Amino acid sequence: MSDLSSDTILSALAPANIRAIAPYQGGKPISELAREMGLNEADIVKLASNENPLGMSPKAQMAVEEAIDDIARYPDGNSFALRDAVSHKYGVAPSQIVFGNGSNDILELAARAFLSAGDEVIYSQHAFAVYPLVTQAVGATGVVVPAIDFGHDLPGFLGAMTPKTKLIFVANPNNPTGTLIPKAILNDFLRQVPKNILVVLDEAYDEYLSATDKSEAIGWLSEFENLIISRTFSKAYGLAGLRVGFGLMHASLADLMNRVRQPFNVNNLAQIAATVSLQDDDFVARSYAANQAGMAQITQGLTQLGLSYIPSFGNFVSFKVTNAGAVNQALLKHGVIVRPVANYEMPDYLRVSIGLFSENARFLDVLEKILKS
Ligand SMILES: *Cc1c(COP(=O)(O)O)cnc(C)c1O
Numbered sequence: 001m002s003d004l005s006s007d008t009i010l011s012a013l014a015p016a017n018i019r020a021i022a023p024y025q026g027g028k029p030i031s032e033l034a035r036e037m038g039l040n041e042a043d044i045v046k047l048a049s050n051e052n053p054l055g056m057s058p059k060a061q062m063a064v065e066e067a068i069d070d071i072a073r074y075p076d077g078n079s080f081a082l083r084d085a086v087s088h089k090y091g092v093a094p095s096q097i098v099f100g101n102g103s104n105d106i107l108e109l110a111a112r113a114f115l116s117a118g119d120e121v122i123y124s125q126h127a128f129a130v131y132p133l134v135t136q137a138v139g140a141t142g143v144v145v146p147a148i149d150f151g152h153d154l155p156g157f158l159g160a161m162t163p164k165t166k167l168i169f170v171a172n173p174n175n176p177t178g179t180l181i182p183k184a185i186l187n188d189f190l191r192q193v194p195k196n197i198l199v200v201l202d203e204a205y206d207e208y209l210s211a212t213d214k215s216e217a218i219g220w221l222s223e224f225e226n227l228i229i230s231r232t233f234s235k236a237y238g239l240a241g242l243r244v245g246f247g248l249m250h251a252s253l254a255d256l257m258n259r260v261r262q263p264f265n266v267n268n269l270a271q272i273a274a275t276v277s278l279q280d281d282d283f284v285a286r287s288y289a290a291n292q293a294g295m296a297q298i299t300q301g302l303t304q305l306g307l308s309y310i311p312s313f314g315n316f317v318s319f320k321v322t323n324a325g326a327v328n329q330a331l332l333k334h335g336v337i338v339r340p341v342a343n344y345e346m347p348d349y350l351r352v353s354i355g356l357f358s359e360n361a362r363f364l365d366v367l368e369k370i371l372k373s
Helices: 006-011 030-037 058-070 080-090 103-114 130-137 154-160 183-192 251-260 268-279 281-304 324-333 357-372
Strands: 097-100 120-124 141-145 165-171 198-202 227-232 245-248 316-320 349-353
Touching (some): 030 324, 058 268, 058 281, 080 245, 080 268, 097 103, 097 251, 103 130, 103 165, 103 251, 130 141, 141 154, 154 165, 281 316, 281 357, 324 349, 324 357
Parallel strands (some): 120 165, 165 198, 198 227
Antiparallel strands (some): 097 245, 227 245
């Protein structure tokens, strides 16, 4: 017998590093807001999770519909067809690719394959929330480098290195700030990182970069053997709900990450959709163009409302507003879901994903009403 409540007893079962993890706060699902506010799902606009407002490639959708018949079968644990497609598209050997259940899985596999308790992991203030999460989950220690103008301070990263540093997360562009590290600066940084420290370069938004800004890091893999590049099908490819991403790296690192990977971590529909999506350049081009237009629409609208924002290279933008928490609540009440980013140490900001023209217009319209009331 004990006087302790079950909660206390049960939570004590997890080690301190697990209990210290702040749960990931995702964008509110449309169905949840509809329930909470008594709204129609059709009247709700969700601009909260950087999803592709155009949906997915129509060719991929057809392939998925056909593949439904094979759901009773386990997926190919080696993702043969998808591996072949990624290998050809990016000019890397099949042995250099690791597939993940979303690119979050790649980030976690890197942590599980390479980190142990006591190792230090460097990432930026305001960087993607999954970095501290996977770091803490394996008992490693996160080292946060203060941002400069919301961007990564790479000289600060070099200064934060200690003999315990094992891995560095770099988000380029970063979410939720949208900041981009220029190629030359990133390359210069990689040159200065010792070979026994891994650099995980998260390029979830690369498809939204202009031809001049697009990453060249895949071409650097042979020079930097400690580099792991992660990519996703969740953003420009519009497959967020299927969960598929991949990491590109030296084959020896890929071999280690594959050892801790669940054998069937990428389901068969995700493999097929991703394989077909990779060939649909037209869909990616349309998604890029829609994002450029929507970004201009939203940033001009914010400026007209007298609001400042952090110039963004992604498919979202974080803007500054007085009483961000109250404004967020008012937006929700009117059926508009954006993302509060107080948990990113940005309590005065809200992040809005770029949607369709009509969705962006609705967001700006409701925001204007709230600010003027
Ligand atoms: C959205 C996002 C991802 C992608 O996550 P998935 O697991 O692939 O859906 C990865 N990194 C950053 C910085 C992101 O914003």
